[in-house]
Structures are given as C-alpha cells and as structure tokens.
Amino acid sequence: PGAELEGIHYLRTFGNADAIREDAAGKRVVMIGGSYIASEVAASLTEMGSQCTMVMMEPVALSRSFGPEAARYFHDLLIDHGIQIHSEDELERFEGADGRITKVVTKAGRELEADAVVIGAGVTPDVMLARSAGLELGERGGIVVDSRLQSATPGVFAAGDVAEYESVVHGGRRIRVEHWDVAFGHGKTVALNMLGKRAVHDAVPxxxxxxxxxxxxxxxxxxxxxxxxxxxxxxxxxxxxxxxxxxxxxxxxxxxxxxxxxxxxxxxxxxxxxxxxxxxxxxxxxxxxxxx
The missing domain is CATH 3.30.390.30 (FAD/NAD-linked reductase, C-terminal dimerisation domain)
Incomplete structure (x- = not known):
C-alpha cells in the first residue's frame, strides 16, 4: 500500500539517479533492501548530507552476495558512517500526506519518518523484445545463450545484463552478471562471432x-x-x-x-x-x- 506516493524511487536508469539526487539529497531517506545497490546509494546520499535508514530482510547487509566475513565488515562500515540499519525486517506499507511519502511502516512495527524512499531490490532485466521474438529465457531472468553468447536462433546474440550465458569458467553453469566490465567483454565476443569466428567467452567475470x-x-x-x-x-x-x-x-x-x-x-x-x-x-x- 502507498506505492503510488511521490518520493518513492527505483534505480534503473540515469534519469532515476538524477531524480534521486534531486529529491533525496540532504533529507531523511529510507532504503528498502540490503543489496550492494542499496548500500551504494545509502553511502552516496549520506555523503550528500542525507539521514539514511536501511530496512532489509537479511541479518547483515550484503550477506547474500558476499558471505559473513566481508558482509560484516561492510555492515559495520555503513553503521560507522551514521546509517541506521534495521535487519531481519521488511516493508509493510508506505504512508503519506498530500500525495507525498512521509512514513515507512515495517512488518516489525517500526514507523520510520521519510522524505524519500529508494527501493534497492527486485530489479530485473528488460527482455520484452526477446520474449516477443520467442527467445528462451532462463531462471535468472536473462536471455539464454551458449558460451559464444548466441541464442538457439542462429545469428541472434545477447550481451551484457540481459545475457544468461553458459560460463565455461563455471563448468557450463548459466550465469548472468550485472556489470559494465562484463558487458564490455561480451561485446567483444559477440563481435568476433558475428564476423564468423567461433570465439568462446571464457573471461573470469x-x-x-x-x-x-x-x-x-x-x-x-x-x-x-x-x-x-x-x-x-x-x-x-x-x-x-x-x-x-x-x-x-x-x-x-x-x-x-x-x-x-x-x-x-x-x-x-x-x-x-x-x-x-x-x-x-x-x-x-x-x-x-x-x-x-
């Protein structure tokens, strides 16, 4: 409830980033999620003078990605810089006044005053074109391609965040990595294969x-x-x-x-x-x- 209120942001595009900076800098901000995107945004906004609070289902921030040893370090680092963290809790609803977010209520009963909210979880790749073309989609939400980044349809390739590729580094496991460095490497592999080579993408992400x-x-x-x-x-x-x-x-x-x-x-x-x-x-x- 309350998701239609102004001041609730997602980070998916450059435009989203600009909107968050304009709307949330120097204000009370509640981050939903304990991912590295949520942590990055919380750290950046804190440096801009915002009072940031994170609400996450995990006991420790970033633990899903990095395990207990590293996650505890990052969790404590965020707290040391003034970010409040409410672990093992999740969003119940948003409340507002005059169409604008004013409060986040959690399932544990916390009521957090908020001038802005950033949702740092649940982002999925845009594969609408691939779906409409009948391409196979994988368990991680990406376009299924082989180790050469080619789909089951000859001549159709996928690269970057949308590519769920067969990784020779991971024993043939299909993986999807969301980072520009991987996308850059994918582009090289796809270009070679479009030119008739048989290049396997074997770089360690x-x-x-x-x-x-x-x-x-x-x-x-x-x-x-x-x-x-x-x-x-x-x-x-x-x-x-x-x-x-x-x-x-x-x-x-x-x-x-x-x-x-x-x-x-x-x-x-x-x-x-x-x-x-x-x-x-x-x-x-x-x-x-x-x-x-």
Whole structure:
C-alpha cells in the first residue's frame, strides 16, 4: 500500500539517479533492501548530507552476495558512517500526506519518518523484445545463450545484463552478471562471432562497487556456492581479501585494498585447479599466491 506516493524511487536508469539526487539529497531517506545497490546509494546520499535508514530482510547487509566475513565488515562500515540499519525486517506499507511519502511502516512495527524512499531490490532485466521474438529465457531472468553468447536462433546474440550465458569458467553453469566490465567483454565476443569466428567467452567475470570513498570493492568469480571462506589481510585495517572455496576449488575472491590478490585469483578460478590442500596458504600473508 502507498506505492503510488511521490518520493518513492527505483534505480534503473540515469534519469532515476538524477531524480534521486534531486529529491533525496540532504533529507531523511529510507532504503528498502540490503543489496550492494542499496548500500551504494545509502553511502552516496549520506555523503550528500542525507539521514539514511536501511530496512532489509537479511541479518547483515550484503550477506547474500558476499558471505559473513566481508558482509560484516561492510555492515559495520555503513553503521560507522551514521546509517541506521534495521535487519531481519521488511516493508509493510508506505504512508503519506498530500500525495507525498512521509512514513515507512515495517512488518516489525517500526514507523520510520521519510522524505524519500529508494527501493534497492527486485530489479530485473528488460527482455520484452526477446520474449516477443520467442527467445528462451532462463531462471535468472536473462536471455539464454551458449558460451559464444548466441541464442538457439542462429545469428541472434545477447550481451551484457540481459545475457544468461553458459560460463565455461563455471563448468557450463548459466550465469548472468550485472556489470559494465562484463558487458564490455561480451561485446567483444559477440563481435568476433558475428564476423564468423567461433570465439568462446571464457573471461573470469569481474566487477567493482564503491561505498562512497569509504571502501572500494573488487570481486572476481562470482562465487555462487562455497563451503569455506579464507581471509587474507585484516578487515580491521580496511585491507583484506576473502577467498571463496567450493569443494577444494577457488570459486571467487573479493578484495578491499588488496587489488594485487585478484590476479592470482583469476588464474586459479580459470584453471579450475584443486587447491583444497593449500587453502590455508590463501590467508597467510607470507605465502606467495602465484605459487599456490
């Protein structure tokens, strides 16, 4: 209820970003969701003088994407910069006056005063054209393509956020990554194949995200499943890398302030090497990652 009120924003386009900046800077803002998009926006608006509150179903912000080790660091970082976080709660309704948002009510009974709201969850790719053309859509909402980024219809390719592609890096698993660096690489692969080559997209996906100037996040993988996290460096010092392992193989790596660690991580992810018996070395600063 109340979704029609003015002052409720989604972040999907540049125009949305401009509207949020104009409407929410320096005001009381409630963020719905604990994703990295919600966290990015909350951090940016806080730097613009906004009083930000986040409402999320997760116990810790970003835990769905990054697991407990890294997520706890980012969660505490947001709080340290003045952002209020209400975990394990969710939206019940919006309330307003004169057609404008004034309050967010949660299922836990919290009543949060709000001059603006940003919805940081539930964004899906626009595949209307693909659907109307009869192309297959995948479980992650994207257009199903093979490792060459070609659909089941010869000559029809998909790249970027809408592409749900067969990743050779992930053992043929279909993945969909929402980041411009991946889209840029997809464009190269598609161009080669349109020219008659048989290029397989075998790059290890990479993305980055900034929480204002508080933390620069870099991530390769991504790790969809993992059974162990090994931390190199110190979150307390703001410089660390989390290595995500699954059944003895490196599935992904996230870093803050230790970009050099990602080169070795890319290599090990791409090779699919079994590093289970050397996993402890990832966390030992004295160890040489290039020798793992």
């Amino acid at each position: 990479y993305f980055f995200s900034d929480l204002s100037d508080w933390a620069a996040i870099e991530y390769v993988g991504p790790a969809y499943d993992w059974d162990r996290e090994v931390v190199r460096g110190s979150p307390d010092d703001g410089a660390f890398t989390v290595f995500y392992l699954h059944e003895g193989h490196l599935a992904g790596a996230l870093t803050v302030g230790r970009s050099d660690d990602l080169q070795a991580a890319r290599r090990l992810i791409a090779s699919g090497a079994d590093v289970g018996d050397r996993a402890d070395a990832f966390g030992e600063l004295a160890s040489n990652l290039d020798e793992i």
